[in-house]
Amino acid sequence: MTNTFTISDEQRDYSRYDLAGNPFPYSPVPAEDPELYCGQQHVSRVISSTVSSVLATGKSKHLVVTGKYGNGKSHTLKYTRSLLRERDDVIVGYVAQPGEGFVDIYHEFVYDLGFERLQTIAYEFLADVARDETNSYPEDATAMKALIDGGDVLLSEIIPEAIRRLSDVTKFADFARALVHLVYEDTNLYAWQWLTAEGIRYEQRKEMEIHSALDDDTMGVRAFTALKNTLLELGYTAVFVFVDEFESIARLSPKDEQTTLNSIRHLMDQNADGLCMLFGCAPEVWQDVMSEYHAFSERIGQEVALRPLTAEHLTDLIADYLARERIDQPTGNTIHPFTEESLEVILQRAQGNIRQILAVCSRVLDSATEADEAEITTEIVQRSL
Structure with a gap:
């Protein structure tokens, strides 16, 4: 042959x-960081207005972008994310689809930030504490890490105060301990797994003096709010969350769908400042959400449709x-x-x-x-x- x-x-x-x-x-398939955007001007205007409003005022605002499959929802969200990532004063996370509930949204968001970014945030907070509690004045996370690695600042000097302050900011002591433990070589992997809601054994939590498991939607909302408040405390303007393929919530059971939407609603209610959520959703599913879940859809400031x-x-x-x-x-x-x-x-x-x-x-x-x-x-x- x-x-x-x-x-x-x-x-x-x-x-x-x-x-x-x-x-x-x-x-x-949309690139992770698209270089080209040929969207429709009415969509660009609405997204620009939403994002600019959050950046200018610090007040939370949310938006849903609807469109049929293949009309550019993912491309639009990823392009907006790529523009925002150029700024130093915001944190941006992309969620490919909402999964089985809000804890999955939280998980994907933190994973998109990545271990190194979250560890940098921990060092930034320690730098704040070190400037007040020691004779060192680290300007940023890199300087803080260098001082710790060089032995110029001992973790034992600043960790108790860091956990106390962070617990006051977040109202979530376990989150505070987990974030701080990202700077310890022995426990940073356990801390990362807890912070991403992957789940760790009781013994591993005990080693970090963490008492709760981050394993349901309520805890996911609490952890997300704690992270956002930490970032605002550090001087960031806002946290942007891009949730793509939001229409996949329609495949959940009615109970799970309502639980997910209620969790997002609670997140919005608890975060009147510094939060911007942009959803990409098929129009028919969004119509169902608006008709069946008023309490959720009323929190979304606006809808714009890709044609x-x-x-x-x-x-x-x-x-x-x-x-x-x-x-x-x-x-x-x-x-x-x-x-x-x-x-x-x-x-x-x-x-x-x-x-x-x-x-x-x-x-x-x-x-x-x-x-x-x-x-x-x-x-x-x-x-x-």
């Missing part, structure tokens, strides 16, 4: 289209993607090698769905390259599909 497989790492040559490569994703792309938006989207790989920009034609007619066919085929449009454009561009076509016409699109 003849082997028909031909596997090669040789790149396709897109230079005839003034492109260094195929700018469209083969699998149109299917129009022909005008499509042209801008394709031009922006092509510009990323341009060698030389063709005069007056930002969508070359696509023709306007071919984009109309793609738009109709994908019914305005951004994810499908990007996947089709990627496939069609490769097909045209292999066939050595001068441009992408409607016939090429139809043949490729």
Whole structure:
């Protein structure tokens, strides 16, 4: 039997289209930190207004972004997150989906922050204490760690006072002990597991003098509030939580769904300052939430809907993607090698769905390259599909 497989790492040559490569994703899943956002202006305005309001006033505000599958909810949330991560005065966490309850949301949020970020927060708090309790004046977490590692500041000098202060700030002594234990080599892994709600044995909790288990929604709300209050105490402006695929709560039992929504509502009620939650949700599920769970939906300040792309938006989207790989920009034609007619066919085929449009454009561009076509016409699109 003849082997028909031909596997090669040789790149396709897109230079005839003034492109260094195929700018469209083969699998149109949003990047972790998207460099390009071609969203709709009404959505950009509402998100910008919500985020800016929280940054300017410090008062909590929340928003839900609705849209059909593939219309850009995840991309929108991740792009907003990437912009906020450029700031030093906020903490941002992304939750891919809400899981089985609020404790899962809390778990994913803390995991997105990561061990090193949370440990840095612990050192920042110790630096605050050291400036008051010792003759050292560490400017930041790095300086605090250096003083401890060098023996210039003994943990025994500052830990009792740190736990006392942090317990006052958080009203949660176990959280205070767990956060402080992130700086101890012997117990930092146990502390991390407790803080992420992974669960640890009684003996491990006892070693850190932690008495409670962080294992349900009520404790998750309490721990999240404690973390946010710690951050505000350290001078951060706000904590941003991005919860994607919120529609998955619809697969929970009615009791679990109500418990989850009530927990988020309690979190919002307990955090009038310094918290911003942005949800990505399918419109039909959000309609059900609004009709069945008024107490929760009333806490959300606004809803903004991503719509299917129009022909005008499509042209801008394709031009922006092509510009990323341009060698030389063709005069007056930002969508070359696509023709306007071919984009109309793609738009109709994908019914305005951004994810499908990007996947089709990627496939069609490769097909045209292999066939050595001068441009992408409607016939090429139809043949490729």
